[in-house]
Amino acid sequence: MQLTKPDIKLDTPADTVPPAEDMPKPTRSLLRRLWGGTLVVVGYLLSPLCWWNDLVINLPLALGFGYLFSRPWPDALVPMTGVGYWLTNVVGFVLMQQGAVTALQKDGQDSGGQSLRNGLITSTVYTVAIVVLIQFHILEMPDFLNGDLMAILDAWLPDWLMG
Numbered sequence: 001m002q003l004t005k006p007d008i009k010l011d012t013p014a015d016t017v018p019p020a021e022d023m024p025k026p027t028r029s030l031l032r033r034l035w036g037g038t039l040v041v042v043g044y045l046l047s048p049l050c051w052w053n054d055l056v057i058n059l060p061l062a063l064g065f066g067y068l069f070s071r072p073w074p075d076a077l078v079p080m081t082g083v084g085y086w087l088t089n090v091v092g093f094v095l096m097q098q099g100a101v102t103a104l105q106k107d108g109q110d111s112g113g114q115s116l117r118n119g120l121i122t123s124t125v126y127t128v129a130i131v132v133l134i135q136f137h138i139l140e141m142p143d144f145l146n147g148d149l150m151a152i153l154d155a156w157l158p159d160w161l162m163g
Contacts, residue, residue, distance in 0.1 A: 036103025043095025046088050058088040086127065094119035
């Protein structure tokens with residue numbers, strides 16, 4: 001019977017994954033492109049460019065955002081839901097911009113803060129354009145947003161959320 005430790009070293013997950021700088025260039029490039037593509041897809045799903053996402057993704061996120069603020073300030077549900085909806089669209093544009101830059105940049109290039117700034121500028125210009133189009137009645141507000149919004153929300157949302 002042997003009481004000493006054997007000289008066998010088992011591979012652990014930390015030993016099997018090489019650091020990013022030790023990875024071969026094609027692997028790093030592929031991972032960067034996959035990450036950038038993922039950011040573009042998530043950004044597209046959050047952005048207003050995707051026509052079906054509002055009901056499934058953006059409005060639930062916006063309502064959750066508004067709900068968090070309505071707990072300490074009960075009158076904040078509607079305005080903060082609007083802010084949350086706007087933020088989901090802004091985050092969508094920024095993620096699309098950052099993902100495209102990440103996927104398309106050459107090895108060794110740094111995207112820096114310029115991409116983030118460009119994404120925020122794009123989102124702000126889009127928001128201002130939509131507000132101007134609504135103010136000049138080029139775009140009409142949806143019927144469910146006209147009238148008493150709190151009564152409409154009270155009819156649609158569960159009591160525990162409104163009360």
